Amino acid sequence: MSTEIGKVLGTQDAEPLEFWIAVSPDQVVQLDDVVFVTRELPNGGRVSLYGIVDILKARHEGARFDSDVFLSEQGIFPLGKSIIAHVSVTRVEPEIFVPPLPGQSVFRAAGADRHQALFFDSMNTKFPLGLSRDGEVVYGNLEFLDGSRGAHINISGISGVATKTSYATFLLYGLFQSGILEEQATNTRAIIFNVKGEDLLFLDKPNARRKPETSEAYAKLGLTPNAFSSVAIFAPVKAREEVLLPDTGSRQEGVTAFCWTIEEFCRERYLRFLFAEADDETSHLSAVIDRVEAALALEADLSPYETFDHLVDFICLSVTHWVSAAQGTIAAFERRLRAASFRIGHLIRGRVSESDRHRIDWKKKQVTVVDIHNLHDRAKRFVVGVVLRRMFEDKEKTGTARPLVFIVLDELNKYAPRDGWSPIKEVLLDISERGRSLGVILIGAQQTASEVERRVVGNCAFRVVGRLDLAEASRDEYRFLTAASRGRAGILKPGSVIVHQPEIPTPLLVQFPFPSWATRVSEVEKSGGGDPFDGF
Amino acid sequence: MMIRIDPWPAEYESAFQIEELEPDSEGKIYTDVENIEWRAVEPKPGPRPEPLHFVDGVRRVETRIILDDETGRIIRGLFGSFAVGCVRVEQNTAAFQEIRVGRRIVVGTGAPLEDQVIADANSVKIGNTELTFEPVAASDNKPAAAVECLQNSMREAEARLAEELSRDSACVFADGPLTYFAGINQPAVGVIKRLVEAYLPSPQFDLVRRLRTGRRTPLFMITKGQYDRYSWYLRVGEPRAVDHDVAGVLRLEVRTGLGLQRAIELADLSSTCLPNFTAESFRDPRSPQNLMPVGSLENELRHRLGDSLTIRRAIEARLFQVSQ
Numbered sequence: 001m002s003t004e005i006g007k008v009l010g011t012q013d014a015e016p017l018e019f020w021i022a023v024s025p026d027q028v029v030q031l032d033d034v035v036f037v038t039r040e041l042p043n044g045g046r047v048s049l050y051g052i053v054d055i056l057k058a059r060h061e062g063a064r065f066d067s068d069v070f071l072s073e074q075g076i077f078p079l080g081k082s083i084i085a086h087v088s089v090t091r092v093e094p095e096i097f098v099p100p101l102p103g104q105s106v107f108r109a110a111g112a113d114r115h116q117a118l119f120f121d122s123m124n125t126k127f128p129l130g131l132s133r134d135g136e137v138v139y140g141n142l143e144f145l146d147g148s149r150g151a152h153i154n155i156s157g158i159s160g161v162a163t164k165t166s167y168a169t170f171l172l173y174g175l176f177q178s179g180i181l182e183e184q185a186t187n188t189r190a191i192i193f194n195v196k197g198e199d200l201l202f203l204d205k206p207n208a209r210r211k212p213e214t215s216e217a218y219a220k221l222g223l224t225p226n227a228f229s230s231v232a233i234f235a236p237v238k239a240r241e242e243v244l245l246p247d248t249g250s251r252q253e254g255v256t257a258f259c260w261t262i263e264e265f266c267r268e269r270y271l272r273f274l275f276a277e278a279d280d281e282t283s284h285l286s287a288v289i290d291r292v293e294a295a296l297a298l299e300a301d302l303s304p305y306e307t308f309d310h311l312v313d314f315i316c317l318s319v320t321h322w323v324s325a326a327q328g329t330i331a332a333f334e335r336r337l338r339a340a341s342f343r344i345g346h347l348i349r350g351r352v353s354e355s356d357r358h359r360i361d362w363k364k365k366q367v368t369v370v371d372i373h374n375l376h377d378r379a380k381r382f383v384v385g386v387v388l389r390r391m392f393e394d395k396e397k398t399g400t401a402r403p404l405v406f407i408v409l410d411e412l413n414k415y416a417p418r419d420g421w422s423p424i425k426e427v428l429l430d431i432s433e434r435g436r437s438l439g440v441i442l443i444g445a446q447q448t449a450s451e452v453e454r455r456v457v458g459n460c461a462f463r464v465v466g467r468l469d470l471a472e473a474s475r476d477e478y479r480f481l482t483a484a485s486r487g488r489a490g491i492l493k494p495g496s497v498i499v500h501q502p503e504i505p506t507p508l509l510v511q512f513p514f515p516s517w518a519t520r521v522s523e524v525e526k527s528g529g530g531d532p533f534d535g536f
Numbered sequence: 537m538m539i540r541i542d543p544w545p546a547e548y549e550s551a552f553q554i555e556e557l558e559p560d561s562e563g564k565i566y567t568d569v570e571n572i573e574w575r576a577v578e579p580k581p582g583p584r585p586e587p588l589h590f591v592d593g594v595r596r597v598e599t600r601i602i603l604d605d606e607t608g609r610i611i612r613g614l615f616g617s618f619a620v621g622c623v624r625v626e627q628n629t630a631a632f633q634e635i636r637v638g639r640r641i642v643v644g645t646g647a648p649l650e651d652q653v654i655a656d657a658n659s660v661k662i663g664n665t666e667l668t669f670e671p672v673a674a675s676d677n678k679p680a681a682a683v684e685c686l687q688n689s690m691r692e693a694e695a696r697l698a699e700e701l702s703r704d705s706a707c708v709f710a711d712g713p714l715t716y717f718a719g720i721n722q723p724a725v726g727v728i729k730r731l732v733e734a735y736l737p738s739p740q741f742d743l744v745r746r747l748r749t750g751r752r753t754p755l756f757m758i759t760k761g762q763y764d765r766y767s768w769y770l771r772v773g774e775p776r777a778v779d780h781d782v783a784g785v786l787r788l789e790v791r792t793g794l795g796l797q798r799a800i801e802l803a804d805l806s807s808t809c810l811p812n813f814t815a816e817s818f819r820d821p822r823s824p825q826n827l828m829p830v831g832s833l834e835n836e837l838r839h840r841l842g843d844s845l846t847i848r849r850a851i852e853a854r855l856f857q858v859s860q
Contacts, residue, residue: 062835065819075628076813077828078836103664 002107010102023083050117055086130510150461151436155445157466164445187403202518204231208525217513225516230366239346266296273385274340306350343376385424401439413451432459449477542600563760576751579804585706593620618690619837623829644677720793747771764792773824
């Protein structure tokens with residue numbers, strides 16, 4: 001039931017898109033409250049203005065001096081108190097743009113009114129974005145995510161508050177669990193790159209430390225708190241080990257070690273991803289890389305090369321036969337190749353028994369976690385580049401957008417930096433520009449959107465902001481934030497984000513529940529239960 | 537009969553105060569009522585009885601009118617508004633209470649109050665609010681009489697309010713002398729800010745000049761027929777070097793019907809608590825005599841009268857309408 005919270009005030013101008021209300025003394029109004037006011041027009045029509053409270057002010061009425069407050073508190077000087085709230089209009093229904101009149105009652109929107117205010121009523125398919133401050137569900141329009149009208153999500157926020165990847169995984173969980181993907185849910189895939197820590201390696205384990213209020217929050221969102229049901233976890237093979245063991249710390253069980261064979265490396269033309277430094281672009285060098293890639297792809301017999309170092313030696317010996325280039329360019333190529341080989345060599349192996357088992361197959365399970373946090377930056381770029389290209393080519397071959405593939409990639413600034421060119425940036429640009437029609441949805445994250453390629457960020461329909469450095473928040477990339485939400489971006493707590501989506505002109509603050517899956521080894525529910533020493 | 541606007545500025549006479557009628561010369565003064573030596577009294581501060589009330593009123597001439605009954609006489613009148621109210625002080629809370637707004641059409645002698653034209657003109661609509669100006673007759677036809685009549689209406693309303701409040705109040709401080717009070721035994725203290733006349737003969741009045749803040753003169757009695765009062769002077773603030781030496785001194789009075797003992801109690805109460813309610817000079821140009829709750833109340837009351845220009849325009853529109 002919508003309740004009256006105050007009246008449009010007449011000491012400040014009321015406009016069709018923003019107005020101030022005086023809050024009734026017995027009402028509590030907080031930022032982000034959804035309100036509406038209905039105006040009867042002289043011609044018999046009715047206009048409803050829906051909006052969101054984005055500024056609140058309280059002051060003494062009748063005080064002329066700042067020190068009057070002391071006298072008032074001593075009971076010597078009578079002063080009134082007032083609370084006023086600024087409302088940014090989100091929707092006008094029907095679209096007749098008239099100001100509300102001073103004195104009109106303003107209601108806090110609930111139920112159908114709230115859905116109308118936030119356009120939820122006009123969303124054909126909606127997925128949960130989280131809960132508002134007052135505990136109501138905030139939805140996103142799936143049509144702006146699945147490519148039909150827009151795609152991609154970009155998340156900004158300082159590191160260390162565990163917000164960016166948590167929110168990305170929460171969104172995925174909601175998409176998979178809420179049933180809005182319908183029969184395609186089982187075939188929809190997600191590839192998550194774990195770039196920091198090991199907190200994404202336990203997505204398939206329920207969180208043992210889940211609190212009852214977390215379950216309530218999930219229930220409100222229409223979700224069952226649990227772990228992801230279908231997860232494959234890949235970690236790079238350990239370097240300097242003949243046996244292919246995953247290079248992870250806290251989890252070994254159920255983790256597949258991944259690597260590529262030299263055969264694959266040559267045939268699939270992965271060489272370019274060794275040169276993925278953003279500053280590597282010189283046309284001479286890329287010409288050399290192109291020629292060497294082509295020559296390797298045609299090389300008849302790759303069996304003599306047992307290790308990547310052997311292959312590198314072979315390339316260095318042969319390069320002058322394959323390419324005619326200046327001595328300096330060849331030297332630069334060799335130098336970079338050897339540097340890359342030092343960091344990445346262990347991931348490309350000569351003989352791999354059951355090589356299929358160690359290939360990252362993103363189609364096998366619903367969620368594929370690719371752990372790269374232990375790798376050197378060069379190796380990270382190589383893995384991300386190769387996996388994304390592979391997936392993109394697969395999608396291109398199938399030629400249909402459905403089922404969707406979601407890519408979760410943190411530290412986007414490393415892979416698609418604002419300046420310079422690199423093969424990965426090309427893949428990411430491809431995804432952000434063509435992915436929409438191919439059903440490849442990028443959920444990218446970074447500390448600072450200002451350091452990421454404009455087109456990658458610009459193509460995102462959903463813009464999410466966690467806690468931001470205030471200097472960063474004032475940059476152009478965050479124009480979608482209102483002044484009030486920009487200020488709040490500096491003090492957001494973990495678990496709170498500000499979401500902007502195309503249909504709603506005002507960014508909304510949403511809270512998302514604590515993960516119901518484990519994010520570290522200590523949260524993993526012990527299977528079998530009980531204390532093994534119970535019997536003693 | 538017709539009502540026409542008098543183009544003379546509405547606030548012209550009221551710019552200077554209409555002095556309260558105090559034919560004091562006829563009254564007698566007794567300075568030995570407390571039966572103590574004539575020197576400054578400094579009551580011991582004790583717990584303040586509660587609640588205290590400060591009552592005040594404001595008035596405003598909205599527009600002046602001239603009534604034309606086609607006999608060639610000039611009958612003056614006005615549309616006026618007044619507001620009275622109080623500040624209730626209890627512990628550390630001071631709040632406005634009981635704010636009452638009154639509106640009057642004052643008509644000079646000679647014009648019948650029940651005339652249809654007056655009945656038509658007395659109701660003015662502004663937005664959602666309907667202002668009803670109640671017709672009253674002034675005592676004569678002089679230009680000042682109409683304003684005086686409005687002033688009386690305000691004074692009476694103040695007195696009514698103070699009398700009502702005094703039932704549940706430790707003390708009601710009313711603005712000005714208690715002339716308009718019907719009852720004689722309420723705990724109401726009249727606070728007179730302007731010392732128009734030195735009631736006391738010279739040797740006694742010298743004490744007033746020498747009073748320190750928070751000290752009062754002994755009570756003295758002013759007798760005048762039905763209107764007998766106990767009165768005392770109280771300093772609530774020190775004068776600046778350039779000020780006259782009675783700046784910062786109030787004269788207060790209660791009706792004798794209250795009894796001497798109660799009068800002394802109220803005099804002591806006023807001495808201990810009123811200096812706490814004075815304003816610094818930057819807060820109020822009439823400080824320290826104008827007490828802060830009263831200054832604040834005046835602003836609030838003036839605000840409650842409504843916007844004068846809007847009301848004047850509405851009256852003009854209404855008069856134009858009824859004269860059609």
